[in-house]
Amino acid sequence: MMPSPTRNPVTASEPDPSRRNNLALLTSLVHHNGVLSRAQLTKRTGLNRSTVGALIGQLVNLEVVYETAPSGEAQVGRPSPIVHPRPSIAALAVNPEIDAVTIGLVGLGGKVQKKIRFDTERIPTAKEAVNIAAAVIAGMRSELDASYRVMGVGIAVPGLVNRDDGVVRHAPHLGWRDEPVARMLGEATGYPCHAANDASLGAEGELLFGAGAGQKNLIFLNGGASGIGGGIIADGELLRGTSGYAGELGHTFVRSSGKPCHCGATGCLETEVSQSPLFELAGIGGGDAGQLEQALRANSSEAVAAEVARQLEYLGIALRNAVNTFNPEAIVLDGFLGVLHALSPGTLDNSLRSQALDGPAGQVKIYRAALGSDLMMIGAAELAFAQFLADPAGAFPSPTS
Amino acid sequence: MMPSPTRNPVTASEPDPSRRNNLALLTSLVHHNGVLSRAQLTKRTGLNRSTVGALIGQLVNLEVVYETAPSGEAQVGRPSPIVHPRPSIAALAVNPEIDAVTIGLVGLGGKVQKKIRFDTERIPTAKEAVNIAAAVIAGMRSELDASYRVMGVGIAVPGLVNRDDGVVRHAPHLGWRDEPVARMLGEATGYPCHAANDASLGAEGELLFGAGAGQKNLIFLNGGASGIGGGIIADGELLRGTSGYAGELGHTFVRSSGKPCHCGATGCLETEVSQSPLFELAGIGGGDAGQLEQALRANSSEAVAAEVARQLEYLGIALRNAVNTFNPEAIVLDGFLGVLHALSPGTLDNSLRSQALDGPAGQVKIYRAALGSDLMMIGAAELAFAQFLADPAGAFPSPTS
DNA sequence: GTAATATGTTGGATAGCAAAACAAACTCCA
DNA sequence: TGGAGTTTGTTTTGCTATCCAACATATTAC
Known part of the structure; x- marks a missing residue:
């Protein structure tokens, strides 16, 4: 009988080890579940009503989420406002394959806002794939700067990828070896870039938004x-x-x-x-x-x-x-x-x-x-969102306060 | 580049997810590493000197650890006192096998204080194994009550064990099926009992105290x-x-x-x-x-x-x-x-x-x-220690304060 | 319309930690 | 032998995130 995750913390200390910063916890919940009422968030986190209220207020200020009027669901008691993720907080996704490079834009909440498939004549080299991605992103740049806050780029590669440094150790079907794709695309776009194995990212995508x-x-x-x-x-x-x-x-x-x-x-x-x-x-x-x-x-x-x-x-x-x-x-x-x-x-x-x-x-x-063909976009975007989700307040200069 | 575990937390909140309660963290460190100076604990935890001091004081009060004079190691600066785990905080370990039931007593710090191997004529049934363990523990009881604080019993079983409820689903070589050994031994001894697969516990033992x-x-x-x-x-x-x-x-x-x-x-x-x-x-x-x-x-x-x-x-x-x-x-x-x-x-x-x-x-x-033949004892004891290590202060009524 | 219920809001209290200033205990070196 | 430099323990102070309690608000049930 291992100690199960405490739903209702009794002690004042931090009983749940998997809980990062609580601000991050709320952001992740809203991102992964899409639409939740404040009351639901209170139950899910085990935090106090007042604490959740304060945290949501902060996230609203940071323009990470917004609240709307309670849904018309008939329930006893005061209705709880609905908390939505702002899709203008976004991440770019890149997925090189043997016959194409796909570039996508995914908003907070996991919806694919845009997806561009660039077919290639032959298997792209790492450099070619990076160039294609950088060019497509450059084309979107003015729209991105105007309407989105882009947290970074995630690259899903079919092969062994060292997640820590973003180097593709070996992608046999692409013929890549020891290619520092994250650094390459980072230098080309100016965004923070991360790379990982495509199926690993697929697993995370299906876990968070799909069948799992x-x-x-x-x-x-x-x-x-x-x-x-x-x-x-x-x-x-x-x-x-x-x-x-x-x-x-x-x-x-x-x-x-x-x-x-x-x-x-x-x-x-x-x-x-x-x-x-x-x-x-x-x-x-x-x-x-x-x-x-x-x-x-x-x-x-x-x-x-x-x-x-x-x-x-x-x-x-x-x-x-x-x-x-x-x-x-x-x-x-x-x-x-x-x-x-x-x-x-x-x-x-x-x-x-x-x-x-x-x-x-x-x-x-x-x-x-x-999730079908959106899976790789969602998974790769998750990689780019990771840092933001871990510290939603620290990721950018607070816009209002 | 995933956010690596912060060694030097800047924000006031809890940035490291693997850090449980800090009191628990210190207890685990002392338990698993045996002997550490206060300065080393400060470095390992990333906590402030003053915080570590306060926490260690509390653990000393709780009689979980004790401090001794600094070792004679020649180093610049004020010497740091050594923190030891109290071996009188202990856990019982039980390991049924096809030809024996072994019962052990393991102190905080991972040292096997006592090990009794009870050879059986034939493969023991679950009930027999429980009876043997209960009898041996009963024999030790007066010594245990006098000199130890026993945190519980861990049972290492060669087979599929549901760790949540302590039921042995199937142990093919023992011929056990759906035996609630944790509950059985708990009723027989009065101690909180937990059961798990033997190799899983071996892995934890070697990880914490052995080759890994x-x-x-x-x-x-x-x-x-x-x-x-x-x-x-x-x-x-x-x-x-x-x-x-x-x-x-x-x-x-x-x-x-x-x-x-x-x-x-x-x-x-x-x-x-x-x-x-x-x-x-x-x-x-x-x-x-x-x-x-x-x-x-x-x-x-x-x-x-x-x-x-x-x-x-x-x-x-x-x-x-x-x-x-x-x-x-x-x-x-x-x-x-x-x-x-x-x-x-x-x-x-x-x-x-x-x-x-x-x-x-x-x-x-x-x-x-x-770890040789002590491995199962250490691993099983770890299972019994788990709850205590997760909340060292809450496990027993504070003796002094 | 009143009771019951659930939830948001506000102000005060608390726990845990960090930072800073100081004290203590050691090595190094002249 | 003694001062300089270094590391660590100790004490005080302040900050921050959270909980709690009391109150306000918005809905359903009857």
């Missing part, structure tokens, strides 16, 4: 053209490891004498489970997960069914390992992994029930990702 | 008669998962068409890597890890070398997965896994270098566990 909302332990797996990426949320926090490389579930061992993987090992999940044979069997050259699903559903051949079953078997092995290791409440699948699961619902659940340990397997649920 | 001291991310693997257990420390905290089942690395998939495991799956690490064939090849019937190592070193047969190599290969696959997933700084091996590693040093390192991803693999070091 409210969960404390979840595993996120994304399947795309750049292989399989993973992100792990443990006890409400993204697992980062020593350098931020944690979560590479795409290289889980799933098959003896499997094919060699670019990582140097054999039998990795990523080599056994990939989207290209699915696209081939579906008879389409390429496209997104939605198009793949449609094409596969239209095709009732034996070959498709066999390939789907084969891939699900290996995916099941990887998930079994993950479940035994993490004991999560939820697994969230994105990209073609979400398609595989949707095509044969119940298959993965069954293999977990039969193969994973009783305790952990009995609690886990498998979901499909909810 | 000072690390933030480590993987602990213990090999014993009851198979392979694992515990994972991520960002300084034990990974628990939804119900505390996390860390079951013994059931990592390492071989296609491997033997069936009692867990329902096939190809688990635990079925491919086990100590019984090693004992057979070594020509001894049983014993502890030290005896096994001695016997294996004395035997230079091909068969031994082959079996060691085979087991290390599978262990390497499991570690490769774990390294890719967690990006730890350290792997700590205990029991016969430690022996395997010691017999063929470098083998595991090599397989990680070649098979795991460049980034994570470059940083990890493999150690052998340092």
Whole structure:
């Protein structure tokens, strides 16, 4: 019986370790939950009514949030005003892929205000990707300066990224090695820039705004053209490891004498489970997960069914390992992994029930990702918001007071 | 660049989330590091001299710590008094195994004051184990009441244990299922009791007092008669998962068409890597890890070398997965896994270098566990200390003030 | 319309900490 | 041997975030 997070602190001291500054706590709540009444905030934080009132007043002054008249919900007692995040507090998101660089603008509250996909002829180098992003941002600059307060830029990269210094250690599908993309884009734009692994950011995005909302332990797996990426949320926090490389579930061992993987090992999940044979069997050259699903559903051949079953078997092995290791409440699948699961619902659940340990397997649920193509924008923006959310008052010179 | 833990807090509020109550922080530091000067505590906590002084005074009053004259170390400046944990603040530890129940008494500071191994004729049932522990504790009772303040009992069980309610969900080697051991022992002894997985507690023990001291991310693997257990420390905290089942690395998939495991799956690490064939090849019937190592070193047969190599290969696959997933700084091996590693040093390192991803693999070091047979006592005691360490002042009626 | 209920608002009290000034105890060096 | 320099303990003072209690306000229930 571990001491559970105190909902109603009795002692005067700080009983909840995960609580940063309370101003930051309120900002995060409003950002991640969108719309909350003051009364709800009081309950959620465990703080006193008067304290919440004072803090909200401060956030209103800082122009981080604004209040509106109580909603018409019929309830006994004095109605509580609604607190909204100001979307003019924003972050930029950049996501380089093998065939495009996407740049987005995300407001506080997690809504994508703008998204520009820049298709590239060939796989972009780090320098090219930075140049594209910088140019697009430069184009938006006057609008940004006029209508937004931009807290920074987050870059979601498919590869190993050292989160502390923003250096891409190795992005195999992009062919990048030891590229200091955060510094490069920082110098090009003047904004504070941070970089991280795309799937890790996806995990955070789905945790905060998508299918994993409210969960404390979840595993996120994304399947795309750049292989399989993973992100792990443990006890409400993204697992980062020593350098931020944690979560590479795409290289889980799933098959003896499997094919060699670019990582140097054999039998990795990523080599056994990939989207290209699915696209081939579906008879389409390429496209997104939605198009793949449609094409596969239209095709009732034996070959498709066999390939789907084969891939699900290996995916099941990887998930079994993950479940035994993490004991999560939820697994969230994105990209073609979400398609595989949707095509044969119940298959993965069954293999977990039969193969994973009783305790952990009995609690886990498998979901499909909810945020679709906005996910990377939201996740990357979260990276840029992080510093602001940790200290909303210190991030910029107070405008009014 | 994530905001790193502030060493020198500027704002008046609580900037470091991992800092519980500062009184608790000091108590933990003294408990885990044994002997620290007041000046060192000031540096470690980032608190003001005056604050540390006041807090230590309170802890002295509470009889949690005591101070002694400064050590004779030649240093410029006024010498700083040494702060010691009082070993009379203690916790009981219980560790049921297939052939014995071990009961221990551990003082604040982590020293095992007493250890009693009660050998059993056959595998104990939960009720028998509780009865044995309760009887041994009853025998110690008068001494405990006279000379110690016992904060509770921690039970380390080889199996899936729900840490929240202290119920053993399934301990396959003991044959226990859904046994509320914490409640049972609590009723039998009157002490607050908690239970958890043995390897998880081992991980915490090695983290705090052993080979992993000072690390933030480590993987602990213990090999014993009851198979392979694992515990994972991520960002300084034990990974628990939804119900505390996390860390079951013994059931990592390492071989296609491997033997069936009692867990329902096939190809688990635990079925491919086990100590019984090693004992057979070594020509001894049983014993502890030290005896096994001695016997294996004395035997230079091909068969031994082959079996060691085979087991290390599978262990390497499991570690490769774990390294890719967690990006730890350290792997700590205990029991016969430690022996395997010691017999063929470098083998595991090599397989990680070649098979795991460049980034994570470059940083990890493999150690052998340092605490030996005291580990389970220390780990289980930590479980009992947890509540006290979280609130040293609230745990008992203040004796003096 | 009155009672009950929930919430915002205000003023005072408190706890925990930092900062500053001072005192103490040591090393270093002439 | 004694003063200079350095580090740390101690005391006092003040600040800040919070809680608490009392009161004000806005709604539903009857």
